[in-house]
Amino acid sequence: MQQYPQPIANLIDSYKKLPGIGDKTATRLAFYTIDMDEDDVTKFAQNLIAAKRDLHYCSICGNITEQDPCEICTDKTRDQSTILVVEQPKDVMSMERMNDYHGLYHVLHGVLSPIEGLGPEDINITSLIKRLQKDTVKEVIVATNATPEGEATARYIAQLIKPAGIKVTRLAHGLSVGSDIEYADEMTLIKAVEGRQEM
């Protein structure tokens, strides 16, 4: 059987390392890459390297950033009294998109899950506690996902922080805005009714 020349075989192998890409897609991408302009390919390779080399984790909040500390942590116009705790860097992007929260962030990089070998020392909790020792923070908003593990992590953080007299809040569960009740699943409805507010 005819073998792929080594450079193509290597490229296919590299593409296969990306999530959601198997043999066929990797092969298609590899052959497409060969037909691309050399400039584009060089740019592509540079971008890959730069993403890895020029990005760091912020030593304060744990978010991905080009410079350490990150833009958000160094922005003095932001509300220094609130920290919003999320699981992943992409959650920070989601929160920033709403353009309504002007406090600080803290990225945990995971949730507590003994099965996956993630204990309190393995996620970014210690640095959160350290940040709280400065007196500026008045409220911590825990925005972990609504999964059993996300919930356990939120409670764990709350138990740790509360003795220090800092207010700890949790995101609400409920209906998504602009959606029909008809299309909501049963548990979302049950949560929405539980969390109803007086008018």
Next chain:
Amino acid sequence: MYLDKLKLKNYRNYENVDTTFSPDINVFLGANAQGKTNLLESIYVLAMTKSHRTSNNKELIRWGTQFAKIDGTVVKETGSLPLELILSHQGKRAKVNRLDQAKLSQYIGKFNVILFAPEDLAIVKGAPMLRRRFIDMEFGQMSPKYLYALTNYQAILKQRNHYLKMLQQKKASDQLYLNVITEQLIEYGAQVVVARQEFLQRMEHWAQEIHKTITLDQETLTFAYKSQVPTEALTDVKAAQAALQELFEKHRQREIEQGTTLVGPQRDDVVFLINDKNVQNFGSQGQQRTVALSVKLAEIDLMKELTGEYPVLLLDDVLSELDDARQTHLLKTIQHKVQTFLTTTSLDGVAQDIIQNPRIFHIEAGQITTD
């Protein structure tokens, strides 16, 4: 509700099936090993997204093919509803009204079935785990809230057991985390036990009535829910929480020593009593069968009470297990009320005067022919 149309593609020994059922009684007739139970199972899988015979969905895909597809049209009081389930080696995909359902919990419950197979006699005779699984499967179908509490409970229980093992082996020492997951476990656990108690009481009501008729008023059937939570605390979630809290505090040290959770609904059981005697220990084979039958038939009425519609009944090779009197009672109860699918090797033993106009499907080597 009833299943009007069923299409199968590459399901077990069926390559292609396209058939229409009677809203009343449907009989799958054929010799052994021709695919009667496979066909019945496909209806069960369409409702539950998993089989009662295997936990490995790959076994459901016809040998040498990539995926199996079950397509059904369910007629409910609100109109007809197309359901579609695709099983592949990667997992499963469910569609309601041709729309992909992101969560299976949104799909389960759209089409309700009750299955009665010879193995179900084990819900009376067998280990407590079988009764718990029975309760969880059936109540989960009827109440999304129960299913949610139970799924979360099980997820946290797994984490907690793992963590207790780490504490036992001194690989972890954080007591605060143990407190937090215990608190979570207590909240969901309380919801689970209270819901179980409530469902069991409702089911007991229906089962009692049915059992009385079958036994000609000779026997009174009662259920007893055996939980570590005291009975008086089972009526209220707050009280059940307090009771569980106390139990967990009492067992904490032992849990760490043994590296596993010792308290909670995963250790519950149900006891069936006839005239106040435990059927499991003191009942005859016949009594145990009758109790299993009463419990299953009670589910039909319970489902109607809770969801507003009768479920579809699947009887796998059950008639041969029952004597004439019980067969007659079973068929009388379901006739003209519940759509029923039953498998049998011959119709001779079946009380033919009772089944009126059944639709008969002859099954031979994965091929279906109708009269």
